[in-house]
Amino acid sequence: MIIKLARIDDRLIHGQVTTVWSKEANANRIIIVSQEVFNDPIRKQLLKQASPPGMKVNIVDVEKAIAVFNNPKYNDETVFYLFTNPSEALALIEGGVPIKTLNIGGMQFKDGKKQITKAVSLNEKDVAAFRKLAKLNVNLDLRVVKTDPTTNILTKIDETFGPE
Template sequence: MIITLARIDDRLIHGQVTTVWSKESHADRIIIVSKDVFQDTIRKTLLKQACPPGMKVNIVDVPKAIAVFNNPKYKDDKVFYLFTNPSEVLALVQGGVPLETLNIGGMQYSEGRTQITKSVSLTQVDVDAFRHLGQLGVKLDLQVVKTDPHTDILKKIDETFDK
């Protein structure tokens, strides 16, 4: 499997993803890796309907994503991974899926989250997962929209959270 883009965006498939990031990825398929979405029939149906023209979309949990990545049947597929949180990204990487770079888009604010930028709010679990991904050598590129400057999310985390 050829990973062309891996992105966290808790809105998953929406305007920016459909019009910009999917084109930027040059992928044939979007793979949404989310246990919550995988178990939600209505949300899966809506996301499949929102998929950009000419692309396929699959919605899987982490174990299925790892199995598909290791299946030789898909070795030439160009994929764009979409996640809602860094914990599932970390589980995927720990499961042997090699991600060089993770693009971080929107992670909306809710109670219990700390806002680090206008579009990204994190829990302590998110912070720990991002730090672990960084230790594993994954480049963590905070770029909500394509025209935003590339920013290392760990620097933003260090400015906001205690180490």
């Protein structure tokens, strides 16, 4: 599989993703890697029907995503990965899927999280995952829309959570 783009965005398939980022990715498929969505048949169906024109949408867990990535049948397929959180992205990368750059678009605020930008809130688990990703030399590109300036998420994490 040829990785065109990888993004964390817990709204998954929505306006910014279908119009701008899908065109930027120019991939055959969107693969959503999320245990939570994978276990929820209605959400799966909702995401599949919202696929951008000309793109297939698949929803898988990390294990299945690694198997599909290594399946020679999909060697020439281009893919746009979507995640809801950095831990599953980290698990995929540690499983051998070579994502070089991870775009971080949106992670909504929930109890127990701290807001680091207008669109991104993190808990301690997220912070640990991002720091691990940085150590694996994954480029962490914090950008909601394409025209935003690129910010390394670690700068924002250090500002809010303090340095490691």
